Amino acid sequence: MSKIIVRGGRTLQGTVRVHGAKNSVLPILAAALLAEEGSSVIHDVPALDDVKNILQVLAALGVHAQQSDGSVRLQAESLISYEAPYELVRKMRASFLVMGPLLARLGKVRISLPGGCAIGTRPIDQHLKGFEAMGAEIGFGQGTIEASVNGKLRGARIYLDIASVGATENIMMAAATAEGTTIIENAAKEPEIVDLANFLNAMGAIVRGAGTGVIRIEGVEKLRGVEHHVIPDRVEAGTYMIAAAITGGDVYVEGAIRDHLGPVVAKLEEMGVQIECEENGIRVIAKHPLKAVDVKTLPYPGYPTDMQAQMMALLLVADGTSIVTETVFENRFMHVEELVKMGAEIKVDGRTAIITGGAKLSGASVCATDLRAGAALICAALVADGSTEVGGIHHIERGYMDLVSKLAAIGADIYRAPSPEEVLEEAEKASLQPENLLQQLEQRASAPAEVIRSMKVQPTLA
């Protein structure tokens, strides 16, 4: 198993640059399915496993994609399938976002039920309610959903019981070329919704009100491919802000947008962290001790659930007791058990966690149970005594591009130790003996040899 190894105790200093937002690029790539003519060119596309995965889904549907240097050109003029393959959809929930565009383009779609994941059951009833209101007939097979519409989707007034990000996006995409007007009430207001609406509007759609609770979409005949730059990732930015604060560091997070990070900035300031917002980024300067604060996750513009685990890690070094309440997902405290292994004092009662700051953190062998849980473990490891080995890093690599090299560049003592399988695979690709590849990895400082060897690569190679 590959691992990230962190030796705690370094103060982070310098500049770290944020990539394009995972949660924007995934719906935008799905929306590229709607372009009946021309190519879409998407810029600032992060090299993430989730992006690779949605591009594979699009390829199976007949979209030609060419990637170069952080951009992707997509040609979706002739689709060849209405079926999103099970083995790809099951890997990533966001692949469900192709349902709206496929219904709009082909009037038909077959897709696996995305199922739950570590953070909660994550139903899709609000997506389906929207499609049904627009005239789609929905049937359930063995683990699959099949939907079709007689003719074109029709505009409708849709009230979401929950301001779901994914349902708002899926319905917006389906409505873009529907007959008549669609109104989404209690729509999600996240910046990623606005980014998607901007992309759709550039393609020729008429979407108004994105970023507010009511979105109005006038259906148009067809959409064309256009160029688009994805917004910076506010969760990645927030994670580096917390990494800086936890180490008592001074870090400029280039690309971070203050308006997208309001509640994170507010909570850091309440704790006593100095925040300087500049035109193209945010500087975080922290001097310990920090004050304990209470945090409650809410849909945007409330405090983001995707920043809850990292904030909990920061509260471990604050003076006093903090309370964190998770209201968006029912099971998003999986990181607690792992943080406790590192010496954290946290008690969970239902959707509330009580954190007693100031406990001494020590390096341990821990496992990322989901993406942001993994980020929280890395943050805690930065200040723990000794060495922490974080497993389950495929979760982290789903959402953080170059996390290890970015943190190393601002002073963290952090390495990615590849799994024996990865070493063998890479050696084969490069036509190298595994031993020589190990030497190269060491030279690249991706992991010191003792770390690689301690991971039992050696016996596998023998």
Ligand SMILES: CC(=O)N[C@H]1[C@@H](OP(=O)(O)OP(=O)(O)OC[C@H]2O[C@@H](n3ccc(=O)[nH]c3=O)[C@H](O)[C@@H]2O)O[C@H](CO)[C@@H](O)[C@@H]1O
């Ligand atoms: C790819 C992407 O953008 N992922 C983000 C998106 O996920 P996602 O779009 O899946 O999250 P939603 O906003 O849909 O989910 C919010 C809540 O609504 C519930 N729900 C959702 C849909 C539905 O039909 N029925 C229902 O009950 C969910 O179980 C959850 O409790 O928003 C979440 C909430 O900010 C973030 O944590 C994820 O990082």
Ligand SMILES: C=C(OP(=O)(O)O)C(=O)O
């Ligand atoms: C929960 C997240 O993502 P996803 O919806 O892709 O699982 C996240 O980004 O923290």
